[in-house]
Amino acid sequence: MALSFSQSSSLAVTPLNLNLNPPSQFHSQLAPKSLKFPFPSLRIQCSCFNDKTLISPITPKSPNHARIHAVAQLPAPTSGQESTKTYVEAFAIGRNLRMSADKARRVVDQIRGRSYEETLMILEFMPYRACESIIKIVFSAGANASNNLGLSKGSLVISKAEVNEGKTMKRMRAGARGKAHPYKKRTCHVAITVKGLASESVVEAKSV
Numbered sequence: 001m002a003l004s005f006s007q008s009s010s011l012a013v014t015p016l017n018l019n020l021n022p023p024s025q026f027h028s029q030l031a032p033k034s035l036k037f038p039f040p041s042l043r044i045q046c047s048c049f050n051d052k053t054l055i056s057p058i059t060p061k062s063p064n065h066a067r068i069h070a071v072a073q074l075p076a077p078t079s080g081q082e083s084t085k086t087y088v089e090a091f092a093i094g095r096n097l098r099m100s101a102d103k104a105r106r107v108v109d110q111i112r113g114r115s116y117e118e119t120l121m122i123l124e125f126m127p128y129r130a131c132e133s134i135i136k137i138v139f140s141a142g143a144n145a146s147n148n149l150g151l152s153k154g155s156l157v158i159s160k161a162e163v164n165e166g167k168t169m170k171r172m173r174a175g176a177r178g179k180a181h182p183y184k185k186r187t188c189h190v191a192i193t194v195k196g197l198a199s200e201s202v203v204e205a206k207s208v
Contacts, residue, residue, distance in 0.1 A: 089159060090145035091193040094137045097130075101165045101188040104130045108161045108190065116142055116156035116194060134190060141192045151196035160193035 097104065107130045111119040116138070123135040138158070145151040166187030172180040 086198045087195050088145075088149050088151070088198040089193050089195045090141055090149055090151070091160075091191060092137050092140035092144060093192075094133060094190045096166050096187045097133050097190060098185070098187060099130050099133070100186040101163050103128070104134065104163045104188050104190055107131055107134055108163050111138070111158050112161040114158055116153055116158070119158055134192075137190055137192045138194075141194045145194050145196055149196070149198070151198070156194040156196045158192065159195035160191070162191045164189045164191075 107123070107126060107128055110126070111122055111134075114122070119138055120135065123131045123138065142153050142156060145156055146153055166189050168187070169185040170182060171185055172182055175181045
């Protein structure tokens, strides 16, 4: 049965007018506080809401919930205040060490830039056969700096540590059925350079 236009319009459902209140929102009213520290060169970088930014009404769990990053800015040295410290270097080289360069580099990479005493401790406890030869070179470099330049071993630093490939010896190993299997005996050269603060006597000798 078809409905007329007047009958169909009477059956239309009117929409409900629900006046729902929007969720409660508030504006932050945080004001930057003055932070006082005993160090005048220390600056604190923190963020606060000065404008009417809407934020969620979630309170921090603890008073230290907000993280504050402190950045210390040291004054840059001027041209007239340049450091007058003089560093001298001593080195020792181990040639034709019976090991491959890759096996020596994995040890040398661990001591580059470290102090002399820390280097000896690391080489003593590392479980590599290359440490036995490298620790002798470090001892020799420290002795050269102490005897020839008068430097204190406690102030020495491993400034350079290089590993280069040496000569490679080709050999044959006996195999089954009268065969011979070739193999290579690789060698390497290790150079250790230590750096220390020069004393007054050494500086005068170099200037003369």
